[in-house]
Amino acid sequence: MVSIKEIAKEVGVSPATVSNALTGKGRVSSQMIDRIQAVAKELGYRPSLAGRALQRGQTGILGLVMPDLTNPLFPRIAQQLSIAADAQGLGILIGDSRGNPDEQSQALHRLVDRGVDGLLVVPQMGAFPEPQPVPTAIIHTASDPRNSVSGDHAGGGSLIARHIAGLGHKRVVILGGDRVSEVQQDRIAGMVQEFATSVETRVLWGEDELSDLITAVSDGATAVMTTSDLLALRVLSHLTRSGFSVPRDVSLTGYDDLPLAWAMHPALTTIAQDVPQIATRALEIVTSLINGNSAPSQGEMVPMRLVIRQSTSKPNPRQESNP
Amino acid sequence: MVSIKEIAKEVGVSPATVSNALTGKGRVSSQMIDRIQAVAKELGYRPSLAGRALQRGQTGILGLVMPDLTNPLFPRIAQQLSIAADAQGLGILIGDSRGNPDEQSQALHRLVDRGVDGLLVVPQMGAFPEPQPVPTAIIHTASDPRNSVSGDHAGGGSLIARHIAGLGHKRVVILGGDRVSEVQQDRIAGMVQEFATSVETRVLWGEDELSDLITAVSDGATAVMTTSDLLALRVLSHLTRSGFSVPRDVSLTGYDDLPLAWAMHPALTTIAQDVPQIATRALEIVTSLINGNSAPSQGEMVPMRLVIRQSTSKPNPRQESNP
DNA sequence: CTGTTAGCGCTTTCAG
DNA sequence: CTGAAAGCGCTAACAG
16 A cells, blocks of 8 residues: 555655645645656555544545335435435445334444444434434435425325326325335325315225225225335235226326336336435535534425326226125 | 543553453453453443554455446345444445446445455446455356356246246247346346257347237247346236236246235246345455455355246147237 | 644554 | 553644
8 A cells, every 4th residue: 555655755755745735735836746646646546544534533434324225215315325425525334224223223323433424314114313423314204303304205195196186086095004104104194185175085004904995996986096106016916806907997106106117007107206306415414514514404305206107097987886 | 532542541551451451352451351341331432443444454344336226136235235244343335336337447446445345246237347456256147257156047047947847838938138137148048048948938138129029929928037027017017918917828927026026916926036145145255355264165156046926827728819 | 835743543563 | 461652644733
């Protein structure tokens, strides 16, 4: 490993001057800078982040903690974050809370112990992370006041509900995956609120109530809305098995816009999060905090986008299948 | 930040002794160790990884580079790796090659510059990473001799082909996603080899040839095999649209065992990789290399597992739909 | 404009 | 068994 010292010796100046020349802190004649840079390149000098970290007390590393790395959004967030981060010379260290609050705080601790300069965390369902000694951005849901930035889950719910209402549906069933998830609650709240009294809605939760959902459709509901694309795919299976055709007999919507949404048939009408935007803002928040500025815009909400595909259409009149 | 020095002062010994006591390098009386540990805990001492890294020349951080963090396997690999890694006190820094060879080598460089002790890389399609100055484990495909550990893609192909052959299918169409992918080539090679001459096979590639696939099915193929679950979902869409029922008219298989495989209808027969095993082995290889030992078992192959669900069945005799 | 000195927190000889 | 000293690579403070 070629160090700043060797360059100094080679050029015949002091290490400090080399440092100054290389980091552009001024105070060095431009011809000296040139010479130093030349030698540095020639020797293949790479600054030691470890040395710098020790001196500056900053590692240039951010920690990313997600509830479950298996989360369908993780890849997209991680990708955007990693791109945005290394544009600023920052690295991303991953931590997995493994679907459990204890592990979440352990993951947080491990990262802090490693000396991360900041934290980006998508909280575990129902387990808000305790405050950490480094700047932290929380990516959660707008209804949580401690949130730093999030997609507008409720707004997305309204958006897609408006689409369904606009098609003329009067009876809809909403299926959530897990009651504990605030994100899903918000999505559903947005839908319900949008429908208000103009549309009759029934909310069901989880795999267990899938059969109730079929019953509800048999009883005349013309649209099924879910809180995730995967759930929608499940529903589609059951619907098909029970002889209902989508969207002819019943319209179906998802949420998230995963790759499977366009791969399935009929392609799924769903809501897309602007993940890059969310990731970028989260990063801006921590970096700003790290630089001692206050966070720009706490609790910011990034709008969702409605993606209309083939799984939704106007309701068709249907004869009752129950007496 | 409480340092080793403060503990030393508090206890009335030298920093060196504290270090020895805390890192268990022996050479310290056990009662002294107890006292030091007590004080350390009381003061809330956390060792500075930066200081240690500088001194030891090791950061305790591994770099993980994937071709595209959006890759469906990324979450599972990242998760397993992160769990296995921090069991050993190692951290995982992510790098994204963004689907392009140039970015791949840049990502590698960035991580090396950051001082990672080792690298885990899933190579970009058609772009094998140049050798790096730190121990590296390549997670690729067994047919590549530079590979360190991989799922047995060809073996998985054989496995699922055997299942199809066993059901009695005589004419099958195989659909790959991207010709450039060696992984997909291997999967298909495994299938083709297993069928040998006993089953008539036709290999198609990409979204463009989906219509040919339908034609082939119309012409009498009774099974469609794909190199990924997502592709299988696509195929299912087209098949259904063209009036074919799965598995009645035609059997369908995927590869990867993504969540969507069981969510779709009919649930997909597919091949599951033992991702934890692969991740663990990859980690063992780099850590072993880091510790100066040679890699245990280069080029290891982790067996795949056949997951039989409802998308495959015996072929049904069918009348030709073409004259 | 440049150099010297000092020290970030830790470990590792080498003496005591 | 314990301590003193040196140094990992870098930068900030203060001379010159």
